[in-house]
Amino acid sequence: QAKEAGPSTILFFEPQMLEEVSSRARLQRDLREALQRQDFALHYQPQLALDGTVVGVEALIRWRLEGHGMVSPMEFIPLAEKTGLILPLGRWILHTACRQLAAWARHGARRHLTMAVNVSAGQFQQEDFVQQVREALVETGAPAHRLKLELTESLMLQQIEAVIARMRELQALGVQFSLDDFGTGFSSLAYLKRLPLAQLKIDQGFVRDILEDHNDAAIAQTVIALGHSLGLEVIAEGVETEQHRALLAQWGCRFYQGYLFSRPLPAEALQDWLDAQPPQE
Ligand code: C2E
Ligand code: MG
Ligand code: MG
Ligand code: MG
Numbered sequence: 001q002a003k004e005a006g007p008s009t010i011l012f013f014e015p016q017m018l019e020e021v022s023s024r025a026r027l028q029r030d031l032r033e034a035l036q037r038q039d040f041a042l043h044y045q046p047q048l049a050l051d052g053t054v055v056g057v058e059a060l061i062r063w064r065l066e067g068h069g070m071v072s073p074m075e076f077i078p079l080a081e082k083t084g085l086i087l088p089l090g091r092w093i094l095h096t097a098c099r100q101l102a103a104w105a106r107h108g109a110r111r112h113l114t115m116a117v118n119v120s121a122g123q124f125q126q127e128d129f130v131q132q133v134r135e136a137l138v139e140t141g142a143p144a145h146r147l148k149l150e151l152t153e154s155l156m157l158q159q160i161e162a163v164i165a166r167m168r169e170l171q172a173l174g175v176q177f178s179l180d181d182f183g184t185g186f187s188s189l190a191y192l193k194r195l196p197l198a199q200l201k202i203d204q205g206f207v208r209d210i211l212e213d214h215n216d217a218a219i220a221q222t223v224i225a226l227g228h229s230l231g232l233e234v235i236a237e238g239v240e241t242e243q244h245r246a247l248l249a250q251w252g253c254r255f256y257q258g259y260l261f262s263r264p265l266p267a268e269a270l271q272d273w274l275d276a277q278p279p280q281e
Pocket of ligand 3 (some may be wrong): 180237
């Protein structure tokens with residue numbers, strides 16, 4: 001209706017709304033340019049088993065914008081989804097993560113590491129997504145069974161049969177799946193048991209408050225029990241203190257990720273961090 005009202009409509013906008021619109025437009029332009037220049041980086045955050053063994057990493061995208069500093073993925077991933085830029089960006093993420101995974105697979109001490117890659121709903125639903133994953137694996141030589149795609153519950157609100165069929169196609173390549181931010185999206189338990197998942201990831205929003213909040217503690221315990229009874233691995237994210245780790249361990253959680261162990265690191269820094277870890281059997 002803004003169009004019909006004519007040019008004077010602009011008077012109805014609050015100045016801060018205009019600012020928001022123009023800064024979004026600017027961010028969109030910056031994003032497009034960054035994509036052309038490949039101004040992004042992947043950082044990698046270690047994932048550990050109960051005994052302290054590093055079992056894998058999660059790839060997290062980073063974007064440093066000239067004169068602005070770091071832009072949070074929480075800010076630009078949704079924008080990239082809205083504008084379709086997630087398609088080329090997602091392809092770059094898959095290739096970069098697979099290239100790193102392939103390099104580790106050739107490296108004796110790191111050959112067992114898994115690589116978790118976040119895939120947004122829009123990305124997963126592209127017609128050629130399976131083909132993209134296949135290409136990334138073939139072109140980089142990464143071992144498919146060490147690639148773990150992190151999906152979110154928002155994807156399960158889509159045509160569930162089509163989602164399951166696509167997951168099965170990817171699973172046939174050897175790829176594994178983790179359900180990220182579990183517990184935040186109201187996904188139906190009836191669907192949960194039908195999804196070919198390997199892992200549930202307890203959302204860090206619950207993990208954060210398990211020491212003080214009885215409800216969050218109950219939710220975390222329930223997710224751990226539910227995951228295990230469905231035969232899934234359960235990993236807690238956002239583990240910041242030893243108290244958190246110990247409590248989660250007491251509830252049976254066997255995998256951990258969080259600042260307690262390490263922040264997400266650039267590949268070289270992660271390699272130094274891995275070298276400094278106690279040797280594994
Ligand atoms: P996520 O996949 O749930 O990732 C976990 C987020 O928690 C990351 O934030 C990570 O840096 C942060 N984190 C890890 N350990 C701790 C901790 O102990 N305490 C706290 N407070 N935070 C911790 P980040 O990197 O800012 O990413 C935010 C979200 O953006 C991700 O949530 C994911 O949804 C999205 N994202 C990041 N990278 C990608 C990507 O490559 N592709 C897509 N599609 N989405 C991505
Ligand atoms: Mg994730
Ligand atoms: Mg998460
Ligand atoms: Mg999250």
